[in-house]
Amino acid sequence: MATGGKIELIHEDWDFLQLHVALYFHSEISGIPINMAPKKTTRGIVQRLKGKQGRFRCNLSGKRVDFSGRTVISPDPNLMINQVGVPVRVAKILTYPERVNPANIRHMRELVRNGPSMHPGANYVQQRGSSFKKYLAYGNPVAAQDVHYVPSGPKCSAEDIRFNECACTPYNADFDGDEMNLHLPQTEEARAEALILMGNQSNLVTPKNGEILIAATQDFITGGYLLTQKEVFLTKEEAMQLAACFLANEDSTMHIKLPPPALLKPRRLWTGKQMFSLLMRPNDDSQVRLNMVNKGRNYTGNKDLCSNDSWIHIRNSELMCGVMDKATMGSGTKQCIFYLLLRDFGELHATKAMWRLARVRMTRFYCGLN
Incomplete structure (x- = not known):
């Protein structure tokens, strides 16, 4: 432009500059004219970051570190969304340094007596002011100031890591031989950060658009769909068999109020919709009163008179009509019941509802209920 070039040359140079800026970011874009294609291909910023050989997966996630384990993953609907089932063999090896104080000294002495062969137990004892660790597999177990003990928690007798299937989406995980890493933070600060910032219960929605990311999937959706048929x-x-499957973990002593039967004569019968309502509000003490009106995937018209029963109406956590399907239980939407539970009542109620749905599906499968 400074030398008074023709407008055609200016446009051509402009397009050439624009192409090279685009190639700088993404070197594999399509539709490049032959006369403008670069002679030497380079890796753009996108190519340097994404994929198995990118910076994240190859250079950051692929590091070899201490206090970690790796094995095959398997599904386990009995676990909560924020729980991981660890093989006993792995749990006996990985340790967490626990400081002894008056509040936990009795528990620490019991762990030291158990030693490395029992779970939960302790592998090493370290005296205050000393860097020397005593391995408890040899000699007599003694009480000490600093104990490297094996953390207790959900564990499985198999040789695989297990977690709830609802958490598959953010990890892009399936169970055809996939493996995952297990890390143990070694300080209280790192432990708190991992629990609060990285916990699944705190990351139920995606920051991309705020839609629910961890929700019911596959056979859980099928179970809810079949259960809510009219x-x-x-x-x-x-x-009572379905209601009893909610009694586990911290809810093992929870009171469940079975609603009145929908049919009294000739026999007392409860609908599947009534059982599904217990997922959200199992008793009168629960403060969860969810309200939702939405169209299902098979909606034809006439609202609650839809021929496919696909007009979903939930009033005070009671499913009045409609069949639950992927549109109202699955991820990738803001009309999912778990998103509404998270938005209105918090992450605890949302994760418990997912876990109860998984337990209901598993109970129906093993008990042969249609």
Whole structure:
């Protein structure tokens, strides 16, 4: 432009500059004219970051570090969304340094007596002011100031890491031989950061658009779909069997109020929709009163008179009508019941509802309920 070039040359140089800026960011864009294609191909910023050979997966995630383990993953609906089932063999080897104080000295002495052969136990004892560690596999176990003990928690007898299937989406995990790493933070600060910042219960939605990322998937959706069909009726024994599957973990002593039967004559029967409502509000003490009106995937019209029963209406956590499907239980939407539970009542109620749905699906499978 300074030398008074023709407008055609200016446009051509402009396009050439624009192309090279684009190639600087993404070197594999398509549709490049032959006369403008670069003679030497380079790796753009995108190519340097993404993929298995990119900076994240190859140089950051692929580091070899201490206090970590790796093995095959498997699904386990019994676990909460924020829990991981660790093989006993791995749990006996990985340790966490625990400082002895008056509040935990009795528990620490018990761990030292168990030693490295029992779980939970302790592998090493370290005296205050000393860097020397006593390995408890040899000699007599003694009480000490600093104990490297094996953390207790959900564990499985198999040789695989297990977690709830609802958490597969953010990890892009499937169970055809995938492996995952297990890390143990070694300080209280790192432990707190991992628990609060990296915990699944604190990352249920994606920062990209705020949609729910961890929600029901595959056979959990199928189970909820089959349970809420309008022709599904359960006897008292079957209804109590499904309700009893909520009694586990910290809810093992929870009181569950079974709603009145939908049919009284000739036999008392409960609907599947009533059982699904217990996922959200198992008793009168619960403060969860979810309200939602939404169209299902098979909605035809006429709202609650839809021929496919695909008009979902939830009032005070009671499913009045409609069949639950992927649109109302799956991820990638803001009309999912778990997103609404998270938004209105917090992450605890959302994760518990997912876990209860997983337990209901598993109970129906093992008990042969249709």
